[in-house]
Amino acid sequence: MDHELLVLGLLKLRDMHGYQLGDLIDKRLNYLTDLKKPTLYSMLNRLQSDGLVTKTVSREGHRPERYTYSLTTAGEARFVDLLRDNLKQPHMLHLNDDIGLLFLNELETAQAQEYLQEKLVAIRQRITEMQHQLALHERDTPAYYTLRHHLIHMEADRAWLDELKGQLKHKRVQSDILQCLDETHADSRQNE
Amino acid sequence: MDHELLVLGLLKLRDMHGYQLGDLIDKRLNYLTDLKKPTLYSMLNRLQSDGLVTKTVSREGHRPERYTYSLTTAGEARFVDLLRDNLKQPHMLHLNDDIGLLFLNELETAQAQEYLQEKLVAIRQRITEMQHQLALHERDTPAYYTLRHHLIHMEADRAWLDELKGQLKHKRVQSDILQCLDETHADSRQNE
DNA sequence: CGAGGCATGTAACGAGTTACATGATTGC
DNA sequence: GCAATCATGTAACTCGTTACATGCCTCG
Numbered sequence: 001m002d003h004e005l006l007v008l009g010l011l012k013l014r015d016m017h018g019y020q021l022g023d024l025i026d027k028r029l030n031y032l033t034d035l036k037k038p039t040l041y042s043m044l045n046r047l048q049s050d051g052l053v054t055k056t057v058s059r060e061g062h063r064p065e066r067y068t069y070s071l072t073t074a075g076e077a078r079f080v081d082l083l084r085d086n087l088k089q090p091h092m093l094h095l096n097d098d099i100g101l102l103f104l105n106e107l108e109t110a111q112a113q114e115y116l117q118e119k120l121v122a123i124r125q126r127i128t129e130m131q132h133q134l135a136l137h138e139r140d141t142p143a144y145y146t147l148r149h150h151l152i153h154m155e156a157d158r159a160w161l162d163e164l165k166g167q168l169k170h171k172r173v174q175s176d177i178l179q180c181l182d183e184t185h186a187d188s189r190q191n192e
Numbered sequence: 193m194d195h196e197l198l199v200l201g202l203l204k205l206r207d208m209h210g211y212q213l214g215d216l217i218d219k220r221l222n223y224l225t226d227l228k229k230p231t232l233y234s235m236l237n238r239l240q241s242d243g244l245v246t247k248t249v250s251r252e253g254h255r256p257e258r259y260t261y262s263l264t265t266a267g268e269a270r271f272v273d274l275l276r277d278n279l280k281q282p283h284m285l286h287l288n289d290d291i292g293l294l295f296l297n298e299l300e301t302a303q304a305q306e307y308l309q310e311k312l313v314a315i316r317q318r319i320t321e322m323q324h325q326l327a328l329h330e331r332d333t334p335a336y337y338t339l340r341h342h343l344i345h346m347e348a349d350r351a352w353l354d355e356l357k358g359q360l361k362h363k364r365v366q367s368d369i370l371q372c373l374d375e376t377h378a379d380s381r382q383n384e
Numbered sequence: 385c386g387a388g389g390c391a392t393g394t395a396a397c398g399a400g401t402t403a404c405a406t407g408a409t410t411g412c
Numbered sequence: 413g414c415a416a417t418c419a420t421g422t423a424a425c426t427c428g429t430t431a432c433a434t435g436c437c438t439c440g
Contacts, residue, residue, distance in 0.1 A: 034286070098338040099194045107272075122282040149287065152348050178205055231400050385440105391434100391435090394433075397429080404423085
């Protein structure tokens with residue numbers, strides 16, 4: 001539902017046509033999500049049949065037709081609902097990096113280190129890019145907030161990778177993911 | 193593909209049947225992802241028809257049948273491929289919280305503060321829970337790594353929310369999300 | 385004149401969710 | 413005896429992706 005919140009919110013700030021909306025999300029808000037254009041277009045159609053937005057055709061010269069969308073009253077109400085939920089809810093954050101991390105000891109230490117180093121370099125670069133982007137915005141604007149929030153998380157990641165790099169050198173870790181399986185049924189019966 | 197990595201990786205550590213796998217993910221690895229059982233079952237079937245795992249039936253007493261899965265050689269190769277990609281790639285992290293953050297000024301300051309406070313309380317609680325979970329694991333084990341990584345991010349979030357709370361009090365922010373729209377086409381023509 | 389941007393889609397597909405079905409066993 | 417747990421699924425659905433289609437405009 002967060003994509004819906006995004007689209008309704010942007011339309012609340014200003015009426016827009018689909019392509020404009022899509023470009024904005026692709027080019028300026030790509031750090032928030034990566035909603036693709038076809039998904040967006042079909043969502044706009046759904047929002048319209050749900051009565052949350054209205055569509056008006058317009059054409060400038062001989063350029064392609066534009067369908068400009070505006071929020072209806074129902075759309076505004078829906079927006080507020082979604083916003084409230086989004087702000088209250090502590091979104092469960094699922095970091096896909098962690099899944100690889102879980103199997104780190106299935107690889108040679110040297111290999112793992114090489115891969116993680118690659119990731120670290122890429123993250124450092126992203127951080128720099130984002131810092132430049134952040135510099136373009138005034139303090140205490142919404143875009144500033146989200147960029148800063150993002151940056152904080154990326155820096156947390158970088159710090160983490162630095163820490164991990166150091167620890168990997170020293171010891172060979174052993175897996176304990178499955179320990180619970182043994183514990184759980186240890187008293188009742190043997191598993192496998 | 194990360195779910196596939198997870199399942200293959202767990203099966204590499206130990207042969208398991210579907211329910212066992214599902215329970216492990218639900219109860220011990222819920223901070224990593226929230227793969228549901230039906231999804232898991234259908235994935236296991238797909239992995240089997242792709243020749244990455246094999247299935248063997250077993251029954252203990254009159255309990256329901258179990259289908260125990262093991263990695264094939266192809267499965268192991270696939271696992272290593274996925275693991276390499278996962279470790280190298282700096283996953284783009286899309287924080288859904290940020291979408292709400294973007295529209296913070298569409299709400300009364302007091303309201304926004306109330307909602308964010310609610311989120312903050314929930315996050316603090318999660319941090320405590322996770323600290324307890326972390327205490328159960330030895331240092332330098334894979335589970336320890338992932339839990340610690342997670343904790344780092346949640347603490348980053350908490351710090352961020354504390355910072356934001358302070359800043360919201362002072363000033364009324366104004367939206368600058370759309371500034372780029374005006375800029376981009378300012379020279380060519382008027383938008384809307 | 386060709387590449388790339390503007391503007392909107394369709395079609396086929398895949399991954400994931402919820403709700404439901406089944407049937408046995410265990411624990412209170 | 414009733415609820416929860418064990419164990420495996422099916423069916424219908426939503427969301428999202430990729431690849432493709434169309435056609436006009438602008439810039440070099």
